[in-house]
Amino acid sequence: MIQVTFKDGSSREFEKGISALDVAKSLSAGLARQALSVEIDGETRDLTTPLEQDCKVTFLTFADDMGRWTMRHTASHVLAQAMKKLHPEAKLAIGPAIDNGFYYDFDLDGTLSTDDLAALEKEMQAIIKQDLKLERFELPREEAIAFMQEKGEPYKVELIRDLPEDAVISFYRQGDFVDLCAGPHLVSTGKIKAVKLMSVAGAYWRGNEKNKMLQRVYGTAFDKKSELDAYLFRLEEAKKRDHRKLGRELDLFSILDEGPGFPFFHPKGMVLRNLLEDFWRSEHTRRGYQEVKTPIMLNRQLWERSGHWDHYRENMYTTKIDDVDFAIKPMNCPGGILMYERKIHSYRDLPVRMGELGLVHRHELSGALHGLMRVRCFTQDDAHIFMTPDQIKDEIIGVIDLTSHFYDIFGFKFHVELSTRPENSMGSDEDWERATQALRDALEAKGMDYMVNEGDGAFYGPKIDFHLEDSIGRTWQCGTIQLDFQLPERFDLSYVGQDGEKHRPVMIHRVVFGSIERFIGILTEHFAGAFPLWLSPVQCKVLTITSRADEYAQQLCDELNDMGIRTEVDLRNEKIGFKIREAQVEKVPYMLVVGDKEMESGVIAVRHRKAGSLGVMEKAALVEKIRKEVAEKALDPEN
Numbered sequence: 001m002i003q004v005t006f007k008d009g010s011s012r013e014f015e016k017g018i019s020a021l022d023v024a025k026s027l028s029a030g031l032a033r034q035a036l037s038v039e040i041d042g043e044t045r046d047l048t049t050p051l052e053q054d055c056k057v058t059f060l061t062f063a064d065d066m067g068r069w070t071m072r073h074t075a076s077h078v079l080a081q082a083m084k085k086l087h088p089e090a091k092l093a094i095g096p097a098i099d100n101g102f103y104y105d106f107d108l109d110g111t112l113s114t115d116d117l118a119a120l121e122k123e124m125q126a127i128i129k130q131d132l133k134l135e136r137f138e139l140p141r142e143e144a145i146a147f148m149q150e151k152g153e154p155y156k157v158e159l160i161r162d163l164p165e166d167a168v169i170s171f172y173r174q175g176d177f178v179d180l181c182a183g184p185h186l187v188s189t190g191k192i193k194a195v196k197l198m199s200v201a202g203a204y205w206r207g208n209e210k211n212k213m214l215q216r217v218y219g220t221a222f223d224k225k226s227e228l229d230a231y232l233f234r235l236e237e238a239k240k241r242d243h244r245k246l247g248r249e250l251d252l253f254s255i256l257d258e259g260p261g262f263p264f265f266h267p268k269g270m271v272l273r274n275l276l277e278d279f280w281r282s283e284h285t286r287r288g289y290q291e292v293k294t295p296i297m298l299n300r301q302l303w304e305r306s307g308h309w310d311h312y313r314e315n316m317y318t319t320k321i322d323d324v325d326f327a328i329k330p331m332n333c334p335g336g337i338l339m340y341e342r343k344i345h346s347y348r349d350l351p352v353r354m355g356e357l358g359l360v361h362r363h364e365l366s367g368a369l370h371g372l373m374r375v376r377c378f379t380q381d382d383a384h385i386f387m388t389p390d391q392i393k394d395e396i397i398g399v400i401d402l403t404s405h406f407y408d409i410f411g412f413k414f415h416v417e418l419s420t421r422p423e424n425s426m427g428s429d430e431d432w433e434r435a436t437q438a439l440r441d442a443l444e445a446k447g448m449d450y451m452v453n454e455g456d457g458a459f460y461g462p463k464i465d466f467h468l469e470d471s472i473g474r475t476w477q478c479g480t481i482q483l484d485f486q487l488p489e490r491f492d493l494s495y496v497g498q499d500g501e502k503h504r505p506v507m508i509h510r511v512v513f514g515s516i517e518r519f520i521g522i523l524t525e526h527f528a529g530a531f532p533l534w535l536s537p538v539q540c541k542v543l544t545i546t547s548r549a550d551e552y553a554q555q556l557c558d559e560l561n562d563m564g565i566r567t568e569v570d571l572r573n574e575k576i577g578f579k580i581r582e583a584q585v586e587k588v589p590y591m592l593v594v595g596d597k598e599m600e601s602g603v604i605a606v607r608h609r610k611a612g613s614l615g616v617m618e619k620a621a622l623v624e625k626i627r628k629e630v631a632e633k634a635l636d637p638e639n
């Protein structure tokens with residue numbers, strides 16, 4: 001008999017050699033249906049694996065990362081089997097599971113088309129319907145090579161030859177199809193409930209441009225058709241909401257060939273940007289922050305003191321001035337420290353909260369650049385808080401409250417992660433433990449659920465990361481709170497305590513937007529370009545039905561602009577339906593339609609971009625409505 005311990009700490013005895021699947025069946029028929037693979041003493045294995053000794057077992061379902069990975073890995077084998085059925089001459093390369101799906105690389109003479117994907121997917125469905133068992137077997141190295149040579153699979157032979165001498169060489173058989181693979185896999189192909197092939201692309205064998213170009217087929221798999229449908233809907237929504245597309249259509253920003261990774265903000269984009277920065281300033285002033293501005297370039301000595309020269313240099317742009325090394329700042333914190341150092345501080349001065357909308361530059365590889373989401377220069381809404389050790393908890397709570405308020409304004413749900421000490425860190429174990437516990441205490445004092453992200457902290461301290469969820473369910477990491485005992489030590493910072501002696505302050509680094517540029521990209525996709533009224537670059541557009549109303553329309557536009565309501569006027573000799581459709585495409589919140597009747601009565605026919613016609617209004621009533629909506633920063637009152 002062996003002792004099997006489960007995730008909840010309970011344990012039971014079973015006959016030695018029982019399969020993990022039979023253990024699941026003994027616990028619950030529902031668990032046996034849902035289980036896709038199993039973790040045995042920390043290693044993910046097939047459900048058919050026999051249990052030969054005492055062990056800890058966790059069953060993995062589609063809700064678990066490795067459960068999803070198992071299903072999608074098996075789906076890649078089904079794709080390969082379908083390809084060999086339809087194209088027997090195809091040579092197999094590799095087919096792993098990836099985030100949100102899987103792919104398989106093939107060596108084919110012809111070029112795959114959309115029609116080919118449809119046929120492949122149909123054949124995959126037939127294989128899934130057959131519910132073929134997946135059976136693992138192993139072969140000695142030379143037999144494995146001979147086996148793949150016999151099947152005419154040169155890429156598999158190369159993979160086997162490159163394996164370590166003592167490697168276990170395993171294969172999986174499903175029906176008449178066999179593939180080289182370490183696993184794990186599903187019990188049978190029928191466990192795949194929903195599959196979809198997405199696209200085809202070129203890929204060099206082993207990622208080396210000197211090797212042959214293969215054809216890579218991408219797909220995804222889910223355990224419910226409804227989940228697949230929801231995923232495909234989100235993808236379509238994401239295409240419609242792509243901030244790069246909307247940035248062009250709404251004339252917000254551009255990234256030109258003359259400056260890859262360096263965005264240009266257009267007049268309307270600057271309106272949006274300035275509104276976000278004004279909101280940031282007002283909220284920080286209310287909470288006792290002082291705004292500062294530090295230089296964009298500082299000398300090497302500073303970056304050596306901060307640790308960035310040793311730990312971050314590959315991401316920094318450097319130059320020489322008068323034979324001295326300088327670096328364009330990748331972060332604002334060393335400059336913030338110099339601002340703190342400019343005078344002697346008493347404990348009565350602390351906490352000191354200094355905020356900076358600081359432009360930073362970081363070297364990103366060209367292949368990683370993506371619109372406003374990944375750029376080479378961006379504005380961090382940084383703040384650095386210097387405090388006594390007994391102020392840590394309250395200050396972290398204050399930052400959490402501020403960050404929560406910001407995200408509530410934009411309608412974001414969010415979750416938090418606590419990131420702990422990374423491998424390339426600096427400082428003592430004691431400092432790291434103290435800093436990490438302080439972040440835990442603050443989160444628990446706020447009653448917040450959080451995940452622990454082991455080893456993902458900054459090199460100088462642990463951090464709390466805020467992950468936003470947008471309107472179509474995607475998550476974005478934006479805000480962060482980093483607690484730092486290291487830089488105050490490296491820069492020999494101090495304050496004079498109640499005892500008249502010098503003491504070391506503790507430092508918080510934090511951002512809320514994260515990057516103004518990236519946050520604009522996220523907002524653009526979150527709202528699909530239809531920004532709330534208070535953020536809309538153009539809040540109202542006056543549309544004329546007839547040229548006789550031009551003077552009245554222009555006067556109305558000027559009066560609204562004088563009142564601080566951002567308004568444009570469309571006097572073109574076009575049909576009113578065409579003008580309304582164009583204003584809708586431009587995502588203008590309010591369309592003010594005026595013709596002979598409105599001009600004679602001194603009123604306005606008001607349309608909202610989502611609610612449609614709101615009827616006729618007096619100008620004073622419209623202004624009051626707009627001002628109230630702006631003051632409340634309402635998300636969409638007419639939705």
